[in-house]
Amino acid sequence: MSLKVILLATDFSTRSDRALRRAAMLAKATGARIVVTHVIDDDQPEKLVSLERQTADTMLREIVGSRAELADIGVSHVVGSGEPFVGIASVALETAADLIIVGSHRRQILRDVFVGTTAERVIRFGEIPVLMVNAEPHAPYARTVAAIDLSDCSKDAVIVADRFGMLEPGRTILLHVFDPAAKGMLSYAGVDAATIERYVSAEENDTKRAIEGFVASAGLDPRAYPVMLKEGRTATVIRETASEIPSLTVIGTNGRSGLLKVLLGSVAEEVLQKAEYDVLVVPPKAPLEAAA
Known part of the structure; x- marks a missing residue:
């Protein structure tokens, strides 16, 4: 098991409380230790920064010392500073965190459009996987x-x-949004339904074979992981499937571009913003991938 250090970012809200309980469940299942952090704004008068740091330190100590969920888990705390996403990413590097856990964001549409959620911005400025906890954590993940x-x-x-223990055989479905490229063109050209159906079936078989090779190249047994092929808009299909099968959603990002802005990619970004269940997002060049 490669999950050794979990960084739990809290703003002391109910959303962060859900994240704490999920972090505790993962730590107990994997033997990982937890570092709890709160980031304060350091762009203000020094006396106010000092006061906020002391207050945050006191509140973090109370969480670490009083929460029953954290019993028998190695737990420490760190007060970070700066913009929330920068502070969280910095503490993650300082503590050699394997995973960052955050609570769900406030669904403020205009604000999210312009500045993005904290979870998204942490991913943009870091290389450490982020788990955003949206649902009440009543038990370990039953499905992924x-x-x-x-x-x-x-x-x-x-x-x-x-490697985090989140893809257990029998509890994991591999979802691929299937797009038979020529289907629309064949229909537009007046090709009969039976021919189109045969074309789609052949494309599905080719895709399933490609997925088997993909799974094997990731070091997994293709026979242990059922594949679900669905047609539709990718982000919508992912969210709807997660709602139909209440579960953890795992998604990778599609790379980076630009000198000043790191892009998540529209699919991962929309899934994060609108998901009702927990989402694990793995950025490019995450530490565990580099160690493979």
């Missing part, structure tokens, strides 16, 4: 839906989730 698109980034996500 791993969204795959046969890319290297998708493979990274599968490898990392497996």
Whole structure:
């Protein structure tokens, strides 16, 4: 098991409380230790920064010392500073965290459009997987839906989730959003339904064979992981499938571009913003992938 250090970022809200309980469940299942952090704004007068740091330290100590969920788990705390996403990413590097856990974001549509959620921005500025906890954590994850698109980034996500113990055979479905490229053109050209159906079936078989090779290249047994092929808009299909099968969703990001802005990619970003269940997002070049 490669999950050794979990960084739990808290703003002392109910959302963060859900994240704490999920972090405790994962730590007990894997033997990982937890580092709890709160990030304060250091762009203000020094006396106010000092006061907020002391207050945050006191509250973190209370969490570490009083929460029953954290009993028998190695737990420490760190007060970070700066913008929330920068502070969290910095503490993650300082503590050699394997996974960052955050609570769900406030669904403020205009704010999210312009600045993104904290979870998204942590991923943009770091290389450490992020688990955003949306649902009440009543028990360990019963099911996992791993969204795959046969890319290297998708493979990274599968490898990392497996090493975290989140892709158990019998409890994991590999979801691939299937797009038979010529289907629409054939229909537009007036090709009969039976011919189109045969074409789609052949494309499905080819895709399933490609997925088997993909799974094997990630070090997993293809026979142990059922594949679900669905047609539709990718982000919508992923969210709807996770709702139909209440589960953890695993998704990789599609790389980076730009000198000043790191892009998550529209699919991962939309899934994070609108998901009702927990989402594990693995950025490019996550530490566990590099160690493979």
